[in-house]
Amino acid sequence: MMKEKTFIITGGNSGLGYQCAKNIALENDSNHVIIASRNEAKSAGAARKLVEETNNPHIRAFSLNLASLASIRDFCQAFADTPFPPLYGLVCNAIAGSHGKNEYTEDGFEMTFGVGHLGHFLLANILLTRMPDSGRIVFVSSDQHNPARWMYRISYTDALDLAFPKEYRHIKSYSGVKLCNIYCACEMAKRISAETSKNISVNAFNPAFMADTGLGKANSFAERMAKAIAPVLARMMGLHSSAGKSGKLLASLMTGEKYAGITGKYFDRDRECPSSELSCNTANAENLWKRSIELVGLQQNETLFTL
Numbered sequence: 372m373m374k375e376k377t378f379i380i381t382g383g384n385s386g387l388g389y390q391c392a393k394n395i396a397l398e399n400d401s402n403h404v405i406i407a408s409r410n411e412a413k414s415a416g417a418a419r420k421l422v423e424e425t426n427n428p429h430i431r432a433f434s435l436n437l438a439s440l441a442s443i444r445d446f447c448q449a450f451a452d453t454p455f456p457p458l459y460g461l462v463c464n465a466i467a468g469s470h471g472k473n474e475y476t477e478d479g480f481e482m483t484f485g486v487g488h489l490g491h492f493l494l495a496n497i498l499l500t501r502m503p504d505s506g507r508i509v510f511v512s513s514d515q516h517n518p519a520r521w522m523y524r525i526s527y528t529d530a531l532d533l534a535f536p537k538e539y540r541h542i543k544s545y546s547g548v549k550l551c552n553i554y555c556a557c558e559m560a561k562r563i564s565a566e567t568s569k570n571i572s573v574n575a576f577n578p579a580f581m582a583d584t585g586l587g588k589a590n591s592f593a594e595r596m597a598k599a600i601a602p603v604l605a606r607m608m609g610l611h612s613s614a615g616k617s618g619k620l621l622a623s624l625m626t627g628e629k630y631a632g633i634t635g636k637y638f639d640r641d642r643e644c645p646s647s648e649l650s651c652n653t654a655n656a657e658n659l660w661k662r663s664i665e666l667v668g669l670q671q672n673e674t675l676f677t678l
């Protein structure tokens with residue numbers, strides 16, 4: 372009999388997250404899947420549909436708003452209070468869409484950074500304290516973290532610039548967050564190896580361009596143009612995928628035997644490869660980690676690592 376395990380997927384009610392949840396659930400009905408999103412009705416509907424599509428009865432929706440530090444802490448408490456098999460996997464997948472202007476989280480951080488990085492930073496730290504000795508965490512990043520691949524400038528000076536930007540540049544914020552997802556994965560992997568004896572792997576994943584998700588709703592002429600051109604460019608650069616294809620690869624990264632023991636790496640779909648030179652800057656990763664601790668007010672009982 373297979374050992375029962377629990378997997379949490381943020382933003383699991385649509386797009387890549389939904390397909391990842393589906394494939395983890397399909398693999399084995401000893402896999403319990405929690406889709407964690409802010410829209411309770413949409414998530415409950417997605418969970419029901421997943422049960423029908425997979426015949427796995429162990430799929431549930433839990434309310435989680437990554438744009439609220441209080442909601443993240445409430446989610447972790449609700450998870451701890453509910454009997455589930457041991458937590459084995461966490462997929463940090465959710466991202467806030469763009470609405471043509473800077474928006475802010477409940478705690479005053481720029482929305483893309485607040486949801487895509489800070490929210491996941493707090494969530495992953497707290498859930499790590501609840502993971503037994505083995506498990507897997509994946510941060511969903513993007514090829515858009517890579518300055519060599521894109522026409523606009525991507526740089527990193529300090530996390531505070533991303534948390535409190537002076538101007539509106541959604542693409543720049545988005546690329547910055549996808550860079551932070553890699554910094555966070557590498558730094559967390561490093562700290563797990565240095566400070567604990569746990570066999571928990573942490574990696575970053577690029578799903579490639581998926582035209583069939585909710586991401587990239589256009590709000591301006593420039594964004595509409597970018598959306599029209601992106602699939603063509605993505606095909607030319609070999610970066611084209613779909614939520615179904617990449618969701619399956621992401622699920623496999625969470626459960627596949629062939630990935631056992633691999634940590635601190637970047638996967639372009641199913642291929643482990645180097646990420647950009649900028650994303651390997653350890654000083655930036657350390658700056659991000661320290662600033663994130665301050666910004667989310669991380670407490671010692673919320674992390675495995677010494678503060």
Ligand SMILES: NC(=O)c1ccc[n+]([C@@H]2O[C@H](COP(=O)([O-])OP(=O)(O)OC[C@H]3O[C@@H](n4cnc5c(N)ncnc54)[C@H](OP(=O)(O)O)[C@@H]3O)[C@@H](O)[C@H]2O)c1
Nearest residue numbers: 382386387409410436437438465466513580581584585586
């Ligand atoms: N699409 C692409 O071409 C592409 C390429 C590279 C990387 N990615 C990455 O893939 C991941 C998934 O994106 P996707 O394309 O599947 O987009 P999507 O369909 O828009 O999914 C985003 C998910 O995040 C959730 N979410 C948004 N704000 C949230 C919040 N405050 N709290 C909790 N959940 C929240 C959304 O829930 P609601 O339903 O409530 O909005 C939705 O379930 C992202 O990390 C993205 O950066 C996508």
